[in-house]
Amino acid sequence: MSKSVTLDGQVIHGIDRFGSWRVLSGVEGWNETPAEKTNSEARPLDDGDYEAEVFYGPRMVTLNGRLFARNPNLAFDARERLTALLHAPGKFQVDQMGLPRWATARRGRIKPGQIKGRYLPFQMELRFIDPRKFGGAQSFSGPVGSAFDVYQRGTFEATPVVTVTGSFASGYDLQLNGRLVSITKSLASGSTHTIDMRTGILRQNGAVIAGGFSYSELLKVKPGTAQSFYAVAASGAGTVRLDYYDTYM
Structure with a gap:
């Protein structure tokens, strides 16, 4: 049917x-x-x-x-x-x-x-x-220090969950569509950071971390054409992944 x-x-x-x-x-x-x-x-x-x-x-x-x-x-x-x-x-x-x-x-x-x-x-x-209404799931990933494109097929801004793994003693920055999120909380090898861009909550291995930001403009993926996402760190290496749904109003 x-x-x-x-x-x-x-x-x-x-x-x-x-x-x-x-x-x-x-x-x-x-x-x-x-x-x-x-x-x-x-x-x-x-x-x-x-x-x-x-x-x-x-x-x-x-x-x-x-x-x-x-x-x-x-x-x-x-x-x-x-x-x-x-x-x-x-x-x-x-x-x-x-x-x-x-x-x-x-x-x-x-x-x-x-x-x-x-x-x-x-x-x-x-x-x-x-x-908001949601459709298909989207997931994009890449190494910290290299830009990669993200997009969605919806009609309304999507709020991703960002997952970062690796080792970053001095934190890292996330950038998308002119917005910046600066994480000051260090990340050790074997640990994981997740940042929910709907709520602005940072978690490490599932536990909420208070005061882990120095600057935060919650990132949103616009509908339509691809947009460049960039994660950068002063030192260390790792990967970053964005997970979200095609979003509609």
Whole structure:
């Protein structure tokens, strides 16, 4: 089939052991841009507004669907399965024409209807506090001291997780699209640094390191053509890898 929808590992548009699931009226809020927080700020005692960067609020998704179960007992089991979804945040994925897009959903309201024989209607309201949607995974790597290209096929800036291995007694710098991250925390051979460019958190072998930066502009991979990434260190040798997803809004 050309479309499938899953939530927290459960099919809600497609076929599984329970029967045939269908989303009846589309996935409202999934293909639209979330509401903007602001795109300007008032000029005090002057005309017009100051320019401001556009930020988006959370994404809200609603849908109505039904299950035509294989038998009445499975309709009952499916209703219990629906009420148990998203006890913790889970993955919501829509796959259309072989192009999967996913995001992390939080429970709003999941309301199974009354079972009539093998027929089970349901309604869902899902919250996405991170409004971004994600597609394919990207990974690029190279030696520290040599530039290499990175890119993504999405439509919105992607925030990579950067992994550095090697030996750097005096730290190192990371540069992308005119932005700079300068790490002052030394890295010994056999250890690993990871920097999450979404949160700005530096970890060494999984443990959070406080005060490991002297300068930090969180790096973002723009959609479209390739961009040059560069890592440099005053001394030492090692490798650097960027991992992220094609990102959409």
